[in-house]
Amino acid sequence: MIEFKNIVKKYRNKTIIKPFSIDIEAGQLVVFIGPSGCGKTTLLKMINKLIHPSAGKIFVNGKDISTMDAIELRRNIGYVIQNTGLFPHMSIRENLELIPKLKGEDPAKIAKKTEELLKVVGLNPAEYLDRFPKELSGGQQQRVGVARAFSTDSDIILMDEPFSALDPVTRNSLQDELVQMQKELNKTIIFVTHDMDEAIKIADKICILKDGDILQFDTPENILKNPANEFVEGFIGKRRVWNNPELLMAEDIMIPNPVKITTKRTVLQAIEIMKSNKVDSLMVTDKNNILIGLVTLKGIQLLNRNSEIDSVMEKNVLAVSEESNLISILATMNEHKIGYVPVINHSKQLTGLITRSSILSALSSQLIDLEVAF
Ligand SMILES: Nc1ncnc2c1ncn2[C@@H]1O[C@H](COP(=O)(O)OP(=O)(O)OP(=O)(O)O)[C@@H](O)[C@H]1O
Ligand SMILES: [Mg+2]
Incomplete structure (x- = not known):
């Protein structure tokens, strides 16, 4: 024009x-x-x-x-x-x-x-x-x-x-x-x-x-x-x-590359991975990194240690897309009373994890920048 x-x-x-x-x-x-x-x-x-x-x-x-x-x-x-x-x-x-x-x-x-x-x-x-x-x-x-x-x-x-x-x-x-x-x-x-x-x-x-x-x-x-x-x-x-705040997207807030496990591993291995990474839950992905489930320490620690993750994981995990913004993510977390939510891309591959503390640290890094700028 x-x-x-x-x-x-x-x-x-x-x-x-x-x-x-x-x-x-x-x-x-x-x-x-x-x-x-x-x-x-x-x-x-x-x-x-x-x-x-x-x-x-x-x-x-x-x-x-x-x-x-x-x-x-x-x-x-x-x-x-x-x-x-x-x-x-x-x-x-x-x-x-x-x-x-x-x-x-x-x-x-x-x-x-x-x-x-x-x-x-x-x-x-x-x-x-x-x-x-x-x-x-x-x-x-x-x-x-x-x-x-x-x-x-x-x-x-x-x-x-x-x-x-x-x-x-x-x-x-x-x-x-x-x-x-x-x-x-x-x-x-x-x-x-x-x-x-x-x-x-x-x-x-x-x-x-x-x-x-x-x-x-x-x-x-x-x-x-x-x-x-x-x-x-x-x-x-x-x-x-x-x-x-709607300008802050999932990508800006999430922990990239969250700890994960594949379906053919065992409960014992899952617990070991959690311990060594100091986390109490793991995202479960298939060989293409597509998010298919979730295991939590609480959910698996009393189960048979040889069970495969496949048979014990929670399916239908709630996830948010990389483009969702802070406001909608907080609404989702509140509505479902969850303290964390995985982030997936268009192909449903796991790309990150948002937790209360990752939100806090994203916001506080903005705050620190602010103090330096003014
Ligand atoms: N006729 C002119 N002869 C020489 N310099 C000129 C002439 N007209 C404009 N300038 C210079 O060109 C520059 C740009 O001027 P312009 O009016 O486009 O600025 P501006 O971005 O609109 O500024 P403002 O926000 O103050 O309106 C200025 O440095 C101005 O002094
Ligand atoms: Mg002018």
Whole structure:
């Protein structure tokens, strides 16, 4: 949908954007985030040809925009600029209706849409339509800016810190509205922010920038779980895993390679293995490492020592998949009143074991990281 290919931007001798390449899919909400001056606005403005790259190409819907008419291109891209950019000499209504009118849309439809959009951003049309931008607060102007971006019926909307002047409550509700509108209307949105919480909340993908370089371009989940480097880690803060415990997956919590036994061994051997590994239960696996049962010391210590594991093990063992998260694992353990649960992969092979103490040590290692980071 929008492809940056080896984009470079230089001002005099200074390189602002290093070769920058990403491909933004249609219908996605991509957030650009990074420190002030890293080039976010510059990248956004290149998409509608307000700034020209020093090298490289941008394709919109497969078309090289350097070959396209700038005015025509801009009419089809909604743009909320940093600091609203409303036309001061036009009323709110005129600001909102400008582009739809230029595109020759039906006037009755335009009027209806204008009112709807104002309501969506929390402004009463009767009160605000005929005011001028300077008669609105900064936050109200920003909301009109957002409404205007959606008024164009364009598939692409560029939003440069559109919510920065809003109070947290309004900001929160506009974030929700934005995501809903975007999914309903299937818009492709590039959204610039400084606020990582905002990015995580609304983004399909986040592009983290620093000094004109991409540090990481990935889903919020992957960035939180696997920050590409220390800068990203610092930027997102370790504490996020605490705020989002569902991001901790079985794989992150489990003891890998738990002690196990195969079916043809005996009770005597099982007890020996338990003793030497200081555990009181063993997972039973077949020759392909598929989990098929479980033996506990309590369950087998009074049995005939020569019995085969096959005949004494508990079958139908409850297990969780590698992708299940901490919240669902805790729920499972609580519901079944169990102190441990094996972890299996897609082929039902045993890959780990979660115990109360493995959960505790995973959580406390996060806590220790936190103390070091702050
Ligand atoms: N016309 C210009 N001439 C020279 N340097 C410029 C020009 N426009 C922007 N820059 C520089 O390019 C860099 C990137 O600017 P840009 O506006 O893209 O940053 P940004 O990431 O949007 O920052 P912020 O978060 O503060 O909005 C900055 O260092 C800025 O000073
Ligand atoms: Mg900027």
